[in-house]
Structures are given as C-alpha cells and as structure tokens.
Amino acid sequence: MIKASHTITRRSLLKTSAAGAAFGAVGLPLTYRPARAAATTVGFIYVGPKDDYGYNQAHAEGAAAVKGLSGLTVVEEENVPETVDVQKTMESMINLDGASLVFPTSFGYFDPHMLAMAKKFPNVQFRHCGGLWDKSKHPANTGSYFGYIGMGQYLNGIVAGHASKSKKIGFVAAKPIPQVLMNINSFLLGARAVDPTIVCQVIFTGEWSLAVKEAEATNALVDGGVDVVTCHVDGPKVVVQTAAGRGAYVCGYHANQSPLAPDKYLTGAEWNWATVYTGFAKKMLAGEPLDNFVRGGIAEGFVKMSPLGPAVGEAARKQFDAALAEMKTGGFAAIKGPLKSNKGDQVVAAGQALPETAIELESMNYLVEGVQG
Amino acid sequence: MTMSDIGLWSVPLAMLGGAIRVSTPFIFVSLGEAITERSGRINLGLEGTLVFGAMAAYAVAVETGSAWTGVVAAMLAGAGFGLLHAWICSFPKVNDIAVGIALMLFGIGLAFFFGKPYIQPAAPRLPAIPFGAWSDLPQIQAALSINVLFLAGIALAVALWWCFKNTRAGLIVRVVGDSAEAARAMGLNPTTVRLIATAVGGAFAAVGGAYLSLYYPGSWNERLSSGQGLMAVALVIFARWNPLGCLAAALLFGAAGALGPALQSAGVTQGYYLFYAAPYVLTLAIMIATSSPGRALAGAPGELSITR
Structure with missing residues (x-):
C-alpha cells in the first residue's frame, strides 16, 4: 500500500514536469495504465445529478467550458455522497485518470475528505467550492473558490x-x-x-x-x-x-x-463557474501556480x-x-x-x-x- | 396583513394537507407489501420498485404527454419487478430478504440509468380535485386539493380489507401465507399465488412512485425518494398486516412529516431536526406501546421468513 502510493506520488510529480511522459512509460513497470502524453487532467466531483436545474448543473456547465481548452482532459463523477465515497472518487481520479487538479464541489467534501486526500497526494492540487479553507490551518495544495452570490x-x-x-x-x-x-x-x-x-x-x-x-x-x-x-x-x-x-x-x-x-x-x-474553472485551467496549462483563495462576484463575472x-x-x-x-x-x-x-x-x-x-x-x-x- | 394570514391555525391545516399530500406513496407501497406478505413473502425491493416506477411514469408521461399512461407504465414495470422477485424466490432455499435488497439496489440503479435524460423535461401532472373550493382561504383550498390517486388508495385499502375477509381470493392468499402445507392440501399452488401476489404488490408500489414523480413533489430526480419505500415496508408490520391499518399508519406518517415545516412556518424555530424525526419517533413509540411479550406480532402470516 505504502509502496503503491509512493509510486504514484513520484509518477504524478513526473507527469507535471516536461519530460514526464517518457519517464512514466519506461521507469514505472508497476503502473497498470499506459502513460499518457503530458496532458493535464482535471477532475470534477458533484454531489447530485449534473442536470438538476441547480447547484450541480451550474458546476457542470463550468466544467463544460473547461472541456473546450486544448491539452486538457476533464473527468467527472456525479452523485457522490459526502462520505468516504468521495475520498475513493478522488483517489481513483488521481490514480487511474491521472488528475492533477481536483474540484470537489460540494460543501461537505472538505473536511475530512478533501483534507485527507490532500495529505496523501501532496503533488495534486485541490480546490474546494465554499468558504472553509483557512491558510493557517490547511495544506498548501488545497484552496477554495466561491462567489458573492x-x-x-x-x-x-x-x-x-x-x-x-x-x-x-x-x-x-x-x-x-x-x-x-x-x-x-x-x-x-x-x-x-x-x-x-x-x-x-x-x-x-x-x-x-x-x-x-x-x-x-x-x-x-x-x-x-x-x-x-x-x-x-x-x-x-x-x-x-x-x-x-x-x-x-x-x-x-x-x-x-x-x-x-x-x-x-x-x-x-x-453561478457562472465557467469564469473560475477556465481561470484555474489556463494557469494549470501555463504551468503557473494556482491561487489558493479565489473570490469574485457580479463584477468579476x-x-x-x-x-x-x-x-x-x-x-x-x-x-x-x-x-x-x-x-x-x-x-x-x-x-x-x-x-x-x-x-x-x-x-x-x-x-x-x-x-x-x-x-x-x-x-x-x-x-x-x-x-x- | 391580509385575510389569508391564519397564524397558528396553519399548523393543523398543514398537517391535514401533509397527510393527504405525503401519505399517498406510503399507502400504495404498504398495501402492496401487505398483499405480498399476506401471501407469505417479504419483498424488501419495493423501494427500488417505487423509484423505478417514479422514473418509468415520468419518462412515459414526458414521451406520450399523458400522465395516466405514465401511471399504467409504472404499474407494468412494478409488476415486472414483483414477478422477478417472486420467480427468483420460487427456487428452493432462496432468502427473500436478500433477494429483496438486491432488487432494491437493482431497481434504483436501473431507474438512475434510464432516468438520466428525464431530469430536465417537465412532465404533465396528474389532476387534482378541488374539494376546498367552498372555502375562501387559499390554505384550505390547497390542503383539500386532493389527487385522484389518494382517493384510489383509500378505496383500495377498504377493498383489500374486505377482500381478505370475505372473498375466496382473499382466503387463498391468506391460506398460502399462513401455511403452505395446508394450501397444498387444498389443491392450491403456493408458488403461483405468491407470484401473483408479489406482482400485484409491485404494481401498487410503482403507483406510489408515479405519485411522487407525477404529482407531489412532481418531478423526477435521483433524490426523489427519501426512503419512502423502506418506511412503508415497516408500516406494514406496524399496521399488523391489516390494509385499513396501513392506511391509518400512512396518514399518520404523512401528517407527522408535515409537522416540521409547518411549525417553522408558524415561527417555532427551535429544534426542527427533532420535529423532522417526528414520524420515526412516532412509529417507534407506537411499536413499543403496542408490543407485548405475550402476543408478539399478532396477525403475522405464518409463512413469513421472519416468523417461520
């Protein structure tokens, strides 16, 4: 178990580096999936159906805007309860799909689920929708975004x-x-x-x-x-x-x-989450560090x-x-x-x-x- | 303040309205389960049948533009689930409770799978009869705007109660449920009777689902049922397998469920989580009050896997 997670950690590190793809294919016989080209994968997790005329639909519309960006793969999972289930979903998005940025969009995903995963995968970025993130308390690879709705x-x-x-x-x-x-x-x-x-x-x-x-x-x-x-x-x-x-x-x-x-x-x-998600995704593609604390309202779109x-x-x-x-x-x-x-x-x-x-x-x-x- | 402000009177009125609005799925599912259990089988899969019925009714109503066609489709689907349960259980040494749980998950999963494209469209609704038209108060008009399925549920409960007591068909179901040996001695085939009883029970449960998606709350989504199907199965035991008891229990459950929102609306804001638990607390309290070590589970069919 420890070995496996170590392998994955190293792998995701390699992935984000420029030469990652080549090394990934050669150096890691343990991976059960052929290494992809250095495409960035972003994961979205919804608590309900993504066409619910509501919260999840708003996020899914934002995710759909990200899908249009080249060099980016979007993975989504809906109807994920705010339980240990969401940890499994995040883990599979990171391990199997190679996600390097995860958006657990529901309020109850944050503590302890996202925090536990952030600790386990320090090289993956987590951004949570809501106001729970606190710079003094939470890991640097996590953050929050929200709008002044x-x-x-x-x-x-x-x-x-x-x-x-x-x-x-x-x-x-x-x-x-x-x-x-x-x-x-x-x-x-x-x-x-x-x-x-x-x-x-x-x-x-x-x-x-x-x-x-x-x-x-x-x-x-x-x-x-x-x-x-x-x-x-x-x-x-x-x-x-x-x-x-x-x-x-x-x-x-x-x-x-x-x-x-x-x-x-x-x-x-x-909500107009397209603004937020494309903002994060573009930074990710450009290799720039992601903001931990993102807020905006009507003025920011x-x-x-x-x-x-x-x-x-x-x-x-x-x-x-x-x-x-x-x-x-x-x-x-x-x-x-x-x-x-x-x-x-x-x-x-x-x-x-x-x-x-x-x-x-x-x-x-x-x-x-x-x-x- | 206008005429329509009726203060604390809104609480009993909301409970009456809630009993009428919320209880219908409970009535149908518990009646369906009562028939099934009277024949000697437990079908825990009715929650899945309810959810699938809700989806099937909504989908067919969207496609055909007729809510009633949706209800019929739900009944057919529900009967199908019932038949499947009864067929699997007709093999020797099959545990009906385990099969029921499997079918519950199967029904829910299948409903989610097929229901995906129907979350957004709006389906035609089942009609309601405005029994409250005599009143000027919009609250009374709303509370007494009664759906046809609710009335059908009441009629069905009375009819079933009478049938179990007075008809040959009722007697056959009861005999099969109380002693399969006695039924065989009478020349009856318990498997066939249970097959029919479970199918009818499934069809009733699916009507409960159709009510949820086509009338109240009146839309299909994956969070539509909050365990009504499972609760209704418990209500059957609570009602001692008596159809009239099922009706009473369902009404009580609906009224208690309306208590929480009604009290908040009337300004009682403390401890609403507690009020929301009222139906369950009530069930527990009555179960405890009516149970006794001397006459445990009076009225339970003898062939049930929990009593056998």
Missing part, C-alpha cells in the same frame, strides 16, 4: 420586494451554514430596500436535496401567507414548480429555472442574474438595474450598520459597512432582524 440574492430581494403584496417573502433553506445565512439575509435586505416593513420567513429542510420536504416547506410558506419564494437547496426545481403551482412568485437560485415557471419566475441568482421575467414591473426593473450597475463596480455592501440580528443583538455597528469582499461575512452566524426562522 449573496449579492444576487439581494437583487432577487429587490424584485421580490416589489412583487410581494402580503409583505411576507419566503426562503426554503437547506442547512444553516454561513453561505446560506448570507443569502437569506441578503434576500430580505434587498426586499427591505424597497419596503422596510417586509419580513422573510425561512424554513430549513436539514438536507441539500430532499424533494418531498422541499415541497412541504414551500407549501407551508405559502400557507403562512408568503407570496414570493426563493431557496438555497441543491435542486430548486421542486421549490420553483411547487411555489408557482400555488400561485406564488419565485426567484431562482444556482441556475436559470425560468423554463419551469415562465410566468411566475421573477429573476434568479446564477462569477455570478450573473437570470433575465427579468414578465411579471417584473417598471419600478422594480429600475431599482434592480441601478443596484446591478452599482455591484458591477465591485465591493457592494448589502450588510450595513446599524444592523440587529433577529435575536435582538447588534451585529453590525452604526456607520460600519461590510462590502461583499469582507472575509467576516464568510463566517456569518446570524439572521438579521425581520427574518423569521
């Missing part, structure tokens, strides 16, 4: 604020992690930029993908008087269809869901908005466009003091503004005043 939810909120008649908007959330809390808070703050009396009801389903519970949560929100719904779950299809079926407006998330509810779909916050739906009125469109234009200059601050949490604590002091780039937003642990849940 909260700003997209802020824009969703503006449109939702105009569309809501009951002044109550709803959010179906998976788990109370910082990125989700940031989205919920941004959604409400966007709506409150329209009308400060608006409240947001949130329901946590407890899992990233749980179709029946998501449908129940959406129904419960509409039963509770909510008339605009958005979500942060892996596949928003069920939420979008259920909410529209109940006559509520919907704001999308992760990808464009407007084909599912053309009349009720207002807009949506979408990491996040985009779905086209506004037919139900969006003129006033909403104007405010949306204005906020979008401001975000395109970068550093937009949705979280501005004085701001209280929904438990009544002061979370941001008066006069303080946290721009989208502020690192403390990645450890958000509160819901702002006006969020119920």
